[in-house]
Amino acid sequence: MTPLPTPRTAALVPAAGRGERLGPGAPKALRSIGGEPLLRHAVRGLLASDRIDLVVVAAPPSGEGLAEVARILSTLRSEAGVSVGEVLIVPGGATRQQSVALALAAVPADFDVVLVHDAARALTPPATIAGVVDAVRAGADAVIPVLPVADTIKSVRPRSETPEAAAAYDTVGQTVDRSSLRAVQTPQGFRRDLLERAHAAAGHDATDDAGLVEALGLPVAMIPGHVEAFKVTTPFDLVLAEAVLAARIKEPPMPAINLPMVGIGVDVHAFATEADLETEPRPLRLAGLDWPGQTGLLGHSDADVVAHAACNALFSAAGLGDLGSNFGTDQPEWKGAAGIVLLAEAARRVRESGLHIGNIAVQLIGQRPKLGPRRAEAEAVLGEAAGAPVRVSAATTDGLGFTGRGEGLTAIATAIVFPTD
Numbered sequence: 195m196t197p198l199p200t201p202r203t204a205a206l207v208p209a210a211g212r213g214e215r216l217g218p219g220a221p222k223a224l225r226s227i228g229g230e231p232l233l234r235h236a237v238r239g240l241l242a243s244d245r246i247d248l249v250v251v252a253a254p255p256s257g258e259g260l261a262e263v264a265r266i267l268s269t270l271r272s273e274a275g276v277s278v279g280e281v282l283i284v285p286g287g288a289t290r291q292q293s294v295a296l297a298l299a300a301v302p303a304d305f306d307v308v309l310v311h312d313a314a315r316a317l318t319p320p321a322t323i324a325g326v327v328d329a330v331r332a333g334a335d336a337v338i339p340v341l342p343v344a345d346t347i348k349s350v351r352p353r354s355e356t357p358e359a360a361a362a363y364d365t366v367g368q369t370v371d372r373s374s375l376r377a378v379q380t381p382q383g384f385r386r387d388l389l390e391r392a393h394a395a396a397g398h399d400a401t402d403d404a405g406l407v408e409a410l411g412l413p414v415a416m417i418p419g420h421v422e423a424f425k426v427t428t429p430f431d432l433v434l435a436e437a438v439l440a441a442r443i444k445e446p447p448m449p450a451i452n453l454p455m456v457g458i459g460v461d462v463h464a465f466a467t468e469a470d471l472e473t474e475p476r477p478l479r480l481a482g483l484d485w486p487g488q489t490g491l492l493g494h495s496d497a498d499v500v501a502h503a504a505c506n507a508l509f510s511a512a513g514l515g516d517l518g519s520n521f522g523t524d525q526p527e528w529k530g531a532a533g534i535v536l537l538a539e540a541a542r543r544v545r546e547s548g549l550h551i552g553n554i555a556v557q558l559i560g561q562r563p564k565l566g567p568r569r570a571e572a573e574a575v576l577g578e579a580a581g582a583p584v585r586v587s588a589a590t591t592d593g594l595g596f597t598g599r600g601e602g603l604t605a606i607a608t609a610i611v612f613p614t615d
Contacts, residue, residue, distance in 0.1 A: 201306035203327055204248040205240045205381060208293035209233050209263065209313040210255060210286025221254055223313035224262065225432065228439040232426060234266050235316035235439075237281065240381070241270070243320035245327040246309070250300050252286030252293035260285060294403060295393050301386070307331060308389050310403045311381035317438055318381070318423035325417050326383040336407045337383040339419030340376035347372050378402060379419040388412070454552060457609045459506025461499040461517070463491035464602035480563065480603070481556075481572035481586055482534040482579060488563050491603060494523050494530075499605040500586060501533025504554045504576065505540040507609035512544045534579040541580045544611060551582035552610035558588040560603040 209223035223233040233251065240246045253263035260283060267281050284300045286293035294310055301308060307330045311318070322339055329337040349367035382404050384392075392406035400406050404414045426435050466476040466489055476490030481500040491497035506517050514520065520543070521528040521536055528536065541551060554576075558565055565572065565588040576584035591598040 201331060202247045202304055203245055203307040203309065203331075204250060204301045204305045204386075205246045205309040205311055205323075206294055206297040206301075207233070207236060207240070207249060207251045207311050207313050208286060208290050208297065210252050210259070210293045211290060221259070222426070224266070225426070227316065227426075227432060227435045228443070231266050232316040232435075233263065233313045234270060236311060236313045236318070237267060238270060239316070239318050239320055240309075240311060240323055241281075243323035243327070245324045248280045248282065248301065248305065250282045250284060250297040251313075252297040253283050255285035255287070289399055291393070291396065291399050298389060298393065306386050307383060308386045309381040309383045310389075312425060314426045315380050315423050316426060317435060318379070319420050322379075322420045322423055323381055326381050329415060329417055330383040330385065334383075334415040335385050335388050335412060336404055336414040338402075338404045338414055338416055339379045339381070339423065340416045341379065341419045341421065343372045343375040343377055345372075347375060376416065377419075378404065379423045379425075454610045454612050455511045455513075455549075457507045457509065457511025457611070459503045459508070459510055459517075459607040459609070460604070461502035461506060462602060462604045463493050463497040463499050463502075464596075465489050465600070466492050478563070479533060481558070481565065481568075482532075482537075482575035483568060483572055485563050495521070495528055495536060496530065496532050498533025498536075499603045500556050500558055500572070500607075501537045501576065501579075503605035503607035504556050504580065504584065504609065505533075505536050507554060507556075507607035508537075508540045508544050508551065508580075508611070511609045511611040512547055512549050514543060514547060534575060537576065538579040538581075541582065545581075548614055549611040550614050551580060552612055553583040553585070554580055554607060554609045555585045556587075556605055556607040558586065558603065558605050559591060560588075560597045561590055561600045564588075 211222055224231045227235065237249050237251065240249050251263060251267065253260050263283050267283070270281065282300060284296055287296055298308065307327060309326060326337050326339060347370040349370055351365045351367040353364065382402060384403065384407065388407060389403065392403065392410055395410060396406050407414055422438055424431065424434070426432055470476060470492060476492065478485040478488035478490040479496040479498045482498065491499065502517055509516050509520060520540065544551060565586065569586055572586050573584055576586065596602055597604055
């Protein structure tokens with residue numbers, strides 16, 4: 195199988211038949227479900243699949259029938275969700291096979307893939323249609339959608355072979371193994387040249403076009419069909435189609451849910467050494483508070499790891515970069531800036547991007563200072579800067595690592611933001 199390079203695709207819809215089993219009334223394709231003809235539903239599904247460049251409808255051959263089909267399809271392409279595929283109407287023939295051949299003859303030469311679709315399978319989902327097209331484009335010469343057979347299947351013994359006592363009834367020949375049986379649906383997809391060849395060689399009327407390909411001794415690929423692609427043949431099928439359509443219409447749309455976005459932020463700073471303090475005093479600023487008597491942290495700003503981690507978490511959740519890209523060393527205006535000033539500015543930028551801040555949580559990791567006695571004070575200051583609830587907790591590393599050795603502090607934060615629309 196050789197894939198086709200971006201082929202144009204046409205769909206043929208034979209719609210000239212009367213549909214006698216539906217009883218008296220309009221031709222089958224023009225019977226209505228949900229207030230619209232089957233034909234309109236079928237063509238809408240083809241165009242909505244976003245794979246069809248041209249639909250050719252073989253209409254009842256009378257002038258009145260052609261005009262009615264043209265009226266039914268005239269406004270279809272202006273509907274929302276329907277692609278810009280062209281719709282062409284041609285007179286059909288006396289049989290389904292003749293109608294397909296007449297529609298195929300009307301397809302321009304630059305179309306390489308052709309689908310044949312029954313108007314009576316009006317509710318075939320667009321995804322099934324797309325699956326058939328994609329299979330042909332991927333290299334299959336002929337493709338049909340199928341479903342497993344659910345019922346037990348039995349063959350019928352001819353009455354001439356039935357004992358005289360039971361001759362008034364049909365009798366069972368044998369029970370057929372249904373595991374190897376499939377119910378065939380449409381649309382059926384073909385390479386255009388193969389479908390033309392199959393119709394030219396046809397010596398009999400086939401119930402589907404795949405049967406003509408099979409008569410050439412060529413393989414026909416199968417893909418999964420869909421239960422809603424059933425064929426409307428009897429009055430009961432019309433009732434079923436109405437029910438399926440009503441269920442689709444009543445099915446509530448998925449509510450617009452503004453899902454939260456979560457960001458994670460980390461910040462690490464070392465405590466100033468005695469040598470550092472000889473050149474510049476570094477008071478400790480942490481969680482938006484001053485900590486008299488404590489050695490400060492080294493950094494471009496005030497090195498408030500709690501506030502900085504909160505900033506990083508906000509930027510992460512909003513997709514706005516990180517602390518370095520927003521308040522980096524190449525931006526001298528932020529040199530020495532207090533952490534709560536940076537946090538307030540980070541929160542402003544997040545809101546300006548169209549997001550609402552849910553909350554921020556920060557865990558401080560280090561040996562000192564003791565955060566617990568001032569936790570409520572820190573949360574109030576940070577929350578005011580962020581304009582949202584901020585929760586702070588603390589932990590040690592049991593003497594492990596640089597924080598355990600008292601060389602610096604780490605803070606890890608999470609933030610939740612929501613779209614405001």
